Amino acid sequence: MALDRKKLVQIVKDKCANIETVNNSTEKYRTELYAAVTDIIYQESLHQEKATKIQQKIKDIISRLSEASN
Amino acid sequence: MILNKVKIENFRILRDVEIEFSSDNKKPLTILRAQNESGKTTMLRALQWGLFGKYALPKSGRNYRLYHLDLNVGDEIKVSVELDFTHVWSESPLLKTTAKKESSYVLKRSVFEKVMKNDDFERKEESVELLEVTPNGYSPVANPVDRLKSILGSNLKDLFFTDGDDALRFIESADGNSARRGHVKKAIKDMLSFEVIKDSIEHVKIIERSLRQESTSITSGDAQKMLAVLDKLEDSMEDRQVAIDDLVDQKDETDRDIRKIEIRIDDILEKGDKEELKKRKDALKRNEDQIDNNIKNRYTELSKFYYGDIIGGVLCKEKIDITYNFLVDLKNKGVFPKASLPFLKELLANEDDCICGRPLKKGTKHYTKIEKMIKEEAENDELGDRITQLRGISKDYLMQKTKKIIFDNESEELITNIIEQKTNQEDLQVEIKKVSNEIDSIPDSNLKELRKQSKDLTETRTSLNKQISRLRFEQDEDKKDYRYTKTQYDAILKKEDRTKKILSKINAAQDIANVLKDTYALVENEEVPKVSENLNNLFLTIIKATDGDKNLGLIQKAEVNRDYDIEVFGPKNRKYDNKDLNGASRRALTLSFVMSLAKVSEFVAPNVIDTPFGMMDEIVKESCLQTLIKECHQVILFLTRAEINDIEDLLDKNAGSFHTITNSAHYPSKNLVHDNNSQDKISLICKCSHREYCNLCELKGDSSSGMKKRATK
Amino acid sequence: MNFHNPLQGKALNFPKEYKDKVETYCATKPGGGESEGPEYNPFKRQVDLWFTSFCLGVNSGNRTKSKNAYRFITGEVLAQNNHMIEIIEMVAIAETKEPLIIGDTQKLADISNEYAATGIAILFNALKYTKDQTPLWNLVEYFKDNL
Numbered sequence: 061m062a063l064d065r066k067k068l069v070q071i072v073k074d075k076c077a078n079i080e081t082v083n084n085s086t087e088k089y090r091t092e093l094y095a096a097v098t099d100i101i102y103q104e105s106l107h108q109e110k111a112t113k114i115q116q117k118i119k120d121i122i123s124r125l126s127e128a129s130n
Numbered sequence: 131m132i133l134n135k136v137k138i139e140n141f142r143i144l145r146d147v148e149i150e151f152s153s154d155n156k157k158p159l160t161i162l163r164a165q166n167e168s169g170k171t172t173m174l175r176a177l178q179w180g181l182f183g184k185y186a187l188p189k190s191g192r193n194y195r196l197y198h199l200d201l202n203v204g205d206e207i208k209v210s211v212e213l214d215f216t217h218v219w220s221e222s223p224l225l226k227t228t229a230k231k232e233s234s235y236v237l238k239r240s241v242f243e244k245v246m247k248n249d250d251f252e253r254k255e256e257s258v259e260l261l262e263v264t265p266n267g268y269s270p271v272a273n274p275v276d277r278l279k280s281i282l283g284s285n286l287k288d289l290f291f292t293d294g295d296d297a298l299r300f301i302e303s304a305d306g307n308s309a310r311r312g313h314v315k316k317a318i319k320d321m322l323s324f325e326v327i328k329d330s331i332e333h334v335k336i337i338e339r340s341l342r343q344e345s346t347s348i349t350s351g352d353a354q355k356m357l358a359v360l361d362k363l364e365d366s367m368e369d370r371q372v373a374i375d376d377l378v379d380q381k382d383e384t385d386r387d388i389r390k391i392e393i394r395i396d397d398i399l400e401k402g403d404k405e406e407l408k409k410r411k412d413a414l415k416r417n418e419d420q421i422d423n424n425i426k427n428r429y430t431e432l433s434k435f436y437y438g439d440i441i442g443g444v445l446c447k448e449k450i451d452i453t454y455n456f457l458v459d460l461k462n463k464g465v466f467p468k469a470s471l472p473f474l475k476e477l478l479a480n481e482d483d484c485i486c487g488r489p490l491k492k493g494t495k496h497y498t499k500i501e502k503m504i505k506e507e508a509e510n511d512e513l514g515d516r517i518t519q520l521r522g523i524s525k526d527y528l529m530q531k532t533k534k535i536i537f538d539n540e541s542e543e544l545i546t547n548i549i550e551q552k553t554n555q556e557d558l559q560v561e562i563k564k565v566s567n568e569i570d571s572i573p574d575s576n577l578k579e580l581r582k583q584s585k586d587l588t589e590t591r592t593s594l595n596k597q598i599s600r601l602r603f604e605q606d607e608d609k610k611d612y613r614y615t616k617t618q619y620d621a622i623l624k625k626e627d628r629t630k631k632i633l634s635k636i637n638a639a640q641d642i643a644n645v646l647k648d649t650y651a652l653v654e655n656e657e658v659p660k661v662s663e664n665l666n667n668l669f670l671t672i673i674k675a676t677d678g679d680k681n682l683g684l685i686q687k688a689e690v691n692r693d694y695d696i697e698v699f700g701p702k703n704r705k706y707d708n709k710d711l712n713g714a715s716r717r718a719l720t721l722s723f724v725m726s727l728a729k730v731s732e733f734v735a736p737n738v739i740d741t742p743f744g745m746m747d748e749i750v751k752e753s754c755l756q757t758l759i760k761e762c763h764q765v766i767l768f769l770t771r772a773e774i775n776d777i778e779d780l781l782d783k784n785a786g787s788f789h790t791i792t793n794s795a796h797y798p799s800k801n802l803v804h805d806n807n808s809q810d811k812i813s814l815i816c817k818c819s820h821r822e823y824c825n826l827c828e829l830k831g832d833s834s835s836g837m838k839k840r841a842t843k
Numbered sequence: 844m845n846f847h848n849p850l851q852g853k854a855l856n857f858p859k860e861y862k863d864k865v866e867t868y869c870a871t872k873p874g875g876g877e878s879e880g881p882e883y884n885p886f887k888r889q890v891d892l893w894f895t896s897f898c899l900g901v902n903s904g905n906r907t908k909s910k911n912a913y914r915f916i917t918g919e920v921l922a923q924n925n926h927m928i929e930i931i932e933m934v935a936i937a938e939t940k941e942p943l944i945i946g947d948t949q950k951l952a953d954i955s956n957e958y959a960a961t962g963i964a965i966l967f968n969a970l971k972y973t974k975d976q977t978p979l980w981n982l983v984e985y986f987k988d989n990l
Contacts, residue, residue, distance in 0.1 A: 439926035
């Protein structure tokens with residue numbers, strides 16, 4: 061998958077801006093959410109090319125996002 | 131991504147080839163005119179290899195030689211492809227680079243191959259270098275492979291670098307329907323990032339589940355109780371610490387005072403301890419008094435001596451001597467003492483008869499007479515006794531008390547004693563004087579007072595130390611309790627805290643999963659149909675199946691169904707078997723599919739197509755070309771002369787770059803007019819357009835076909 | 844034990860001219876005043892001075908009948924001084940060759956006073972033997988030189 065996906069990125073951005081979040085729904089959090097989702101997609105695409113510790117990476121991304129929600 | 135230029139060295143028959151691609155938006159076509167076996171496909175492979183590496187080669191490069199067949203066994207050659215391209219980065223956090231919005235790169239891929247026996251070869255590790263063009267020159271990119279992936283991905287080589295025949299796999303496959311669907315599905319999923327999103331959702335879900343398992347519930351009441359204990363301990367320790375600090379300050383001050391006093395005492399003592407000296411003086415004085423007394427006593431004894439018995443004896447010695455002799459004489463004469471009296475007494479006491487013979491019976495006359503005699507004599511004998519005494523006394527005197535030597539010795543002894551005592555007294559007085567002087571020389575001080583103060587302060591300090599020790603001990607005890615309670619409290623809090631954190635993480639995971647799910651749903655529900663819709667529009671346009679809204683042909687619709695089959699429908703929605711479609715339609719369908727994917731995903735990449743127009747008539751060919759020009763950002767077409775026929779004008783209008791690839795080995799058998807290293811069998815490149823020929827590419831008949839001859843350098 | 848004191852009740856005399864001077868060398872001063880110590884008051888009592896004078900008188904061999912003698916004390920004071928009584932008695936016996944003289948208390952007193960009257964002059968000379976010595980040390984020197 062090519063990562064520089066304008067369309068995909070646009071879809072993700074749109075979703076992050078409008079989705080009903082479980083955590084507190086501040087603008088900062090939504091920005092962080094967008095970064096987290098795209099980061100996960102990036103890590104997954106790398107994982108598809110070559111095995112990585114994908115679960116740990118995603119876990120770290122989730123942790124960072126949860127900190128941003130506090 | 132837009133290709134600008136490529137330079138190929140030693141890639142099979144492409145010995146030394148350089149192509150400039152058109153990057154003009156208004157003229158997006160690059161035309162590479164080449165007859166069969168000129169190196170079109172090799173060029174495609176070279177571009178694919180240059181961009182994607184060995185995995186882009188057939189069979190991932192295994193048994194696919196890159197070296198020219200002319201090489202001998204043992205020859206080693208460097209194969210390289212250098213690509214110059216530009217990429218416009220969209221605004222996206224997907225980027226893991228610090229690239230600008232539009233970046234130009236030079237990609238250099240090379241490898242060494244050694245010819246081995248039996249058509250075998252040894253290929254070394256590929257070398258990849260990616261340079262970014264900056265205002266200051268070329269800047270190497272740290273992770274070229276990652277950067278390339280972020281620009282191209284790895285699965286797009288099949289979509290954007292298409293061999294016309296190869297692309298038919300989307301609509302027909304020798305491996306069966308499932309293989310075909312697999313190709314379509316893969317292409318769609320890759321372009322629309324299906325798998326990645328799906329895998330992301332899966333992984334996020336796994337993590338969410340594990341987070342839920344991690345969270346536990348606890349009683350917050352325990353924490354509160356402990357907190358109360360901790361607060362109390364903290365307050366108590368704080369107060370106590372204040373008290374300790376205060377006591378320590380007092381102790382320090384006391385220490386300072388003690389030191390000051392000790393310094394003063396030392397100063398005083400350095401000059402002399404007056405008190406001690408005074409004590410010493412007093413002792414000496416007492417001693418002196420004692421000696422004084424002794425002397426007085428000695429003097430008294432001495433003075434007594436001069437009215438004592440010895441001085442009397444010595445001075446009256448003559449007289450005493452006379453007296454003694456006189457009294458001895460008297461005694462001898464029986465005068466004194468009178469001898470009769472004792473005799474008479476003894477007679478009466480012990481004898482029965484008198485010396486005259488008469489019996490001495492008590493009461494007898496004679497007895498009474500003797501009694502009377504005794505009485506009379508006794509009455510007159512007091513003096514006699516005294517005289518007798520004096521006789522003895524005088525004898526004593528003469529023996530002991532009249533001798534001058536005795537007088538001398540005794541007086542001498544007394545005198546010597548006095549002198550000794552006096553000497554001692556004098557020495558003592560000197561000593562006393564000395565001490566007195568010392569005392570006098572020492573200025574008055576309050577040494578005693580200072581010593582008392584020092585003692586008092588030392589007692590104070592001892593007391594303070596005791597208090598401090600006690601409080602510190604209590605503080606340590608409280609600290610231990612505090613630490614223990616805090617550990618327990620922290621553990622509880624950690625659990626609570628962790629729970630909160632875990633909850634927060636779970637929520638974050640949920641949010642992420644929801645975004646991904648929605649994205650997946652949207653892509654699946656909206657984007658995939660868009661691919662189908664676009665496919666339909668493009669296909670029908672290419673094959674000229676419609677004229678406005680009116681459907682003209684036997685082909686009414688094309689779509690990608692849910693099973694990822696590309697289907698074509700005729701009138702009444704009858705589905706055609708793709709085998710029933712002619713070659714042109716099949717090609718058109720394939721190209722339409724590729725274009726629709728690119729359009730829907732908004733992916734920018736060059737479409738490099740080798741002989742796309744095979745089996746197309748001029749109408750379809752033209753329509754196909756127009757669609758390509760309209761829909762694609764950059765189109766690089768490898769066209770045979772036959773394919774170019776009937777679309778020359780379109781090419782004139784829309785191609786910004788022309789090249790002709792000629793195989794030198796085509797001289798003379800394949801109508802190549804000129805011999806340009808024909809024995810080398812290499813691809814020759816010239817910039818002749820479809821309306822030109824030159825010494826490199828001239829075929830028989832070119833000169834008379836209306837094409838222009840282009841001078842070569 | 845009853846101490847023999849034949850001079851009990853008898854006057855002990857000094858020549859009158861020594862009346863005020865005797866006190867000078869005695870510790871006890873019936874006229875009042877403090878003793879300056881044995882060095883200056885070598886004789887504890889006047890009777891002690893009288894006895895030394897008596898001894899010096901006996902030693903000189905001369906008796907002086909003092910026309911103007913003053914009684915400073917009576918003989919009771921000799922009660923605690925055996926040696927004085929003894930020596931006086933022995934001198935008296937030697938003087939009179941009469942042992943019973945010791946029963947003649949007046950005669951005893953006379954003999955002893957007369958000898959004392961002689962001896963006091965000698966004693967006073969002795970007490971002033973040298974100028975720069977104390978009376979006691981003068982006595983020491985005198986007896987050392989003259990005994």
